Amino acid sequence: MILASGNAHKLAEVCHILGRDDIQLSPQGLGEPVEDDVTFAGNALIKARYVAERTGEAVLADDSGICVDVLGGAPGVFSARWCGRHGADQENLDLLLAQLADVRPEHRGAKFVCAAVFVQPGGREIIATGTMTGTLLTEPRGAGGFGYDPIFVPDGYDRSAAELSATEKNLISHRGQAFRALALELERLGLS
Amino acid sequence: MILASGNAHKLAEVCHILGRDDIQLSPQGLGEPVEDDVTFAGNALIKARYVAERTGEAVLADDSGICVDVLGGAPGVFSARWCGRHGADQENLDLLLAQLADVRPEHRGAKFVCAAVFVQPGGREIIATGTMTGTLLTEPRGAGGFGYDPIFVPDGYDRSAAELSATEKNLISHRGQAFRALALELERLGLS
Numbered sequence: 247m248i249l250a251s252g253n254a255h256k257l258a259e260v261c262h263i264l265g266r267d268d269i270q271l272s273p274q275g276l277g278e279p280v281e282d283d284v285t286f287a288g289n290a291l292i293k294a295r296y297v298a299e300r301t302g303e304a305v306l307a308d309d310s311g312i313c314v315d316v317l318g319g320a321p322g323v324f325s326a327r328w329c330g331r332h333g334a335d336q337e338n339l340d341l342l343l344a345q346l347a348d349v350r351p352e353h354r355g356a357k358f359v360c361a362a363v364f365v366q367p368g369g370r371e372i373i374a375t376g377t378m379t380g381t382l383l384t385e386p387r388g389a390g391g392f393g394y395d396p397i398f399v400p401d402g403y404d405r406s407a408a409e410l411s412a413t414e415k416n417l418i419s420h421r422g423q424a425f426r427a428l429a430l431e432l433e434r435l436g437l438s
Numbered sequence: 439m440i441l442a443s444g445n446a447h448k449l450a451e452v453c454h455i456l457g458r459d460d461i462q463l464s465p466q467g468l469g470e471p472v473e474d475d476v477t478f479a480g481n482a483l484i485k486a487r488y489v490a491e492r493t494g495e496a497v498l499a500d501d502s503g504i505c506v507d508v509l510g511g512a513p514g515v516f517s518a519r520w521c522g523r524h525g526a527d528q529e530n531l532d533l534l535l536a537q538l539a540d541v542r543p544e545h546r547g548a549k550f551v552c553a554a555v556f557v558q559p560g561g562r563e564i565i566a567t568g569t570m571t572g573t574l575l576t577e578p579r580g581a582g583g584f585g586y587d588p589i590f591v592p593d594g595y596d597r598s599a600a601e602l603s604a605t606e607k608n609l610i611s612h613r614g615q616a617f618r619a620l621a622l623e624l625e626r627l628g629l630s
Contacts, residue, residue, distance in 0.1 A: 282540040284508045316476045318510025330536025341533075344522025348474045 248272060250297040250307035255392040256421075260306065263416045263425045269306065272297050281323070286310060286361035287373050289323055294365035302367050304437075306428075310360035310420055312394045314346070314382065316353050325394065335393055339386065343397060346382060354382040356398065358407075362424035364432055372431050376423025380407075391415060440464060442489040442499035447584040448613075452498065455608045455617045461498065464489050473515075478502060478553035479565050481515055486557035494559050496629075498620075502552035502612055504586045506538070506574065508545050517586065527585055531578065535589060538574060546574040548590065550599075554616035556624055564623050568615025572599075583607060 247269050249257050257271050279296040281289040286309040294307035311325030321328045321342065329337040346354065357379040364372040379401050386396035388408030395407035400418055407415055416422040432438040439461050441449050449463050471488040473481040478501040486499035503517030513520045513534065521529040538546065549571040556564040571593050578588035580600030587599035592610055599607055608614040624630040 280540050282542055284541070284545050317512040317516070318505075318514065320509040320512040322510065324509070324537050327537065327539075330533055330539075341522050345516050345519065347519075347522075348472050349476070350474055353476050 248297055248301060248303050248305045250293040250305050252278075253392075256308070259412070259416065259421060260308075260425055262412055263422050264429055273301065276300055281309070284323060286323055286359055287363065287375065290361045290363040290373070291365065291371065294363050294371075298365045298367045304367070305365050306362065306425075307365070308360055308362040308421060308424060310358065310424075312342075312398065313357050313359055314342070315355040316346070316349055322359075339394055339397060342382075342394065343384065343386075347384070351381075356380060356382050358394075358398065358420040360420035360424040362421070362428045364428055364437070366437070370435070370437060372428060372435070372437075374424050374427035374431060376420040376425075376427065378407075378418055378420040378423075440489055440493060440495050440497045442485040442497050444470075445584075448500070451604070451608065451613060452500075452617055454604055455614050456621055465493065468492055473501070476515060478515055478551055479555065479567065482553045482555040482565070483557065483563065486555050486563075490557045490559045496559070497557050498554065498617075499557070500552050500554040500613060500616060502550065502616075504534075504590065505549050505551055506534070507547040508538070508541055514551075531586055531589060534574075534586065535576065535578075539576070543573075548572060548574050550586075550590065550612040552612035552616040554613070554620045556620055556629070558629070562627070562629065564620060564627070564629075566616050566619035566623060568612040568617075568619065570599075570610055570612040570615075 249260055249269050250272050261267055261269055279292050281292050283289045289309040290307045294305045298305040311322050313319040313322050329341045357377050360376045362374050381399050383397045387406040388396050391408040398407045441452055441461050442464050453459055453461055471484050473484050475481045481501040482499045486497045490497040503514050505511040505514050521533045549569050552568045554566050573591050575589045579598040580588050583600040590599045
């Protein structure tokens, strides 16, 4: 099975969540589709279909992001390119913190959202979603995780998502919920 | 009367809208309040009250911004500090264009929103709002206006807000509507 992604952090997380080690990143040189949908599920399908069509393999993909209450749900599907270009985790995080510098604690609610999909070439398409609600910090904390994890404290915790162990985080995370729900559905359908 | 602002472009626009030339920018050295409300009207009141309390004069203020559909209404009240710092029009505009680079024409709807307020020291507070709907371009066009004007085409027009004359723009703009409504209300109350 292929995970339609170039992100090794994401692959490690998905393998951990699913308890599998037989999943691989997209083959190099495949190119990348334009993720121009305005929903997480739409963009995840764009990525998965692109790789499934070109490899003939069954493909997993996800699209996920952080949705900030006072930004009406943005960055949302733009989370990975918030600073204007893809794959700049630190700049994305720094920009979001700077934009929200004057926002008081009671208005710093946010949630992570993930849509995980499975696409069979010419066959089934399955979608599952997960959400993790919490609060944004004013400074990064912790060295684990990736993306916006260091500035996000999940509800019911006093540590940031980057201060949780992989096991703790995956148990409650948007991605954990989405991929576990997806795996259950694939098992039910005999597709896993 | 004072306009609680340090922006000479905004002063010119407000004077033009109201047909007055007796309005001045905030006195220098007054400092600036933290605009930490999450609504346009709330931030306009913060600015106006700050200046009214320190000068003893009647004060006008506005807070305005651009609300992008696919961003759930963001940048919104963060429009003037979208790149992470205040007063960087070009950087704010460049960032928004880069964030939306992959967004298709049918999803590029947006609106400008303005809340205009009048505050008497220890007295009345009046709020009026205005909205201008339109579509975002992929590249700036036109040399007039300021802020996000060069990338915004108002509904019913084929030119950007920066390609309209001051008279054309102020007739339809969010700020024009808000300040004209405010002036009417002040006149009705005998406060103008």
